[in-house]
Amino acid sequence: MTATPAPARPRRKRGEGQWALGYTEPLNKNEQSKKDDNPLNVRGRILSTYSKRGFDSIDPADLRGRFRWMGLYTQRAPGFDGGKTATLEEEELDDRFFMMRVRTDGAILDAAALRALGMISVDRARGTADITDRNNIQYHWIQIEDVPEIWERLEAVGLTTLEACGDSPRPFLGSPVAGIAKDEIIDGTPAMDEIKRRVLDNPEFSNLPRKFKTSVSGHPSHDAAPEINDVSFVGTVHPEHGPGFDLWVGGGLSTNPMLAVKLGVWIPLDEVADAWEGVCAIFRDYGYRRLRSKARLKFLVADWGKEKFREVLETEYLQRALVSNPSPGVPTRQGDHVGVHEQNDGKFYIGAAPVVGRVNGELLVALGDLVEKYGARGVRLTAWQKLVVIGVDGADVESFVADLRTIGLDARPSNWRRNTMACTGIEFCKLAIVETKARAADLIKVLEQRFPDLDTPITVNVNGCPNACARTQVADIGLKGQLVMDADGQQVEGFQVHLGGALGLQANFGRKLRAHKVTSAGLDDYVTAVVTNYLADRTEGEQFAEWAARTDEANLRGDLVLERA
Incomplete structure (x- = not known):
């Protein structure tokens, strides 16, 4: 007689290492x-x-x-x-x-x-x-x-390296023109200072599932990249309460890019740090710790949805309801503040561009000397590998701009110098596959010669691996480093291409063309071909991202170079 097999036990779902659900034992x-x-x-x-x-x-x-x-x-x-x-x-x-x-x-x-x-x-x-x-x-x-x-x-001089890396509250992005811009909605500086005071070097927040990135800006140009941070406080105005911040959560790039979810709330300045602590504590307690590849807040937000995330934040962590308010409108392009701009006190701030963020010790010392010479207040860094000098007298602006140029900083750069970013690359990074900084610098030189008077901004982001430290997916032309085959069948440095990515009004992750790779050696001519096709084929006022979304693949592959009108 054949024995009846025992019924199969129901398969137990494996925990994701969420502390709040009792999974406190380390899983990796x-x-x-x-x-x-x-x-x-x-x-x-x-x-x-x-x-x-x-x-x-x-x-x-x-x-x-x-x-x-x-x-x-x-x-x-x-x-x-x-x-x-x-x-x-x-x-x-x-x-x-x-x-x-x-x-x-x-x-x-x-x-x-x-x-x-x-x-x-x-x-x-x-x-x-x-x-x-x-x-x-x-x-x-x-x-x-x-x-x-x-x-x-x-x-x-008030600086630190503490928790600049690791599974911790990574360095905060703030508006470089906080407190000085004429069109600022609200100055987020006091909130950032309070967050830093509470959480840095605090064991309660030093063991997160993975990195945790913060953005705080009250500037309407959304100059601190709020769509791609774990938690972002974005300047907004409530019809009754006045200026405050909306809360966006769960943004991030790397190999699984996601744009932040907008909660549609109004948070006053003095409650921003409380809300930050609540969001970070949710990540600490409910975040996925089993797989490093899923251990970012964006995955939890995607699984929970906006309504549940807000409910948990309000009921378990803040113990109060947030004020609902429509999320603010977004700019066509986010502000980098390059150039000369008048401040709210009559002085000027000057945004200047190094080449792909690369400076050196002598330049920084010389910049400090210029700040002192002209009696400027100081310098802030930007979310775009640029810097902004604050508090220059109007009578000194042109001489300051000229002095910046002599030390290697340009306040009136070409499109290509202004709008190209690059990560560290294989020169120093253990994750990188290709060279980035020097390659991007060479590309800038070529494009400045070939398109010296470009009449519309085009961004180029160069990354040495899939991790998107230079935001490959949200550039007009995003270049993700990898090894590719050249015409002779040899394995060489090259890039996968993302086209038409953007932040701001047309925020999206761009378009990847199947099996389309570009060698590093062929990069200059490829970008030239694509830009030429855009300039020839665009409609009036059409931005590169809009064109890339609707044009034929042949134009994006650079196989066909159209005649410019």
């Missing part, structure tokens, strides 16, 4: 490392042990994990091409030097701060310094022995 090595020791504690070991005993004394769990909470990553060792990025273990790609990220969080950098940043670069970072698209200054070639001294120099 990253979560175990954070449970073993709060990453904030690594600061003490750097000061007392590693900086004294050298690189070889560093515990691997600190080196490739907890160091990130101090703004430190090992940089890519020289000699490894892009083909090695995904095939070698992380420790094989490690150099004995570090990238160091300094957060500014929307602060105004006065002459002393600029000189300190510059001299750290000169003395301890082989002259390197980049302005990132998250308001940071990023150094390379940092030795562990020099870190305590660097921290002392930074802290003396």
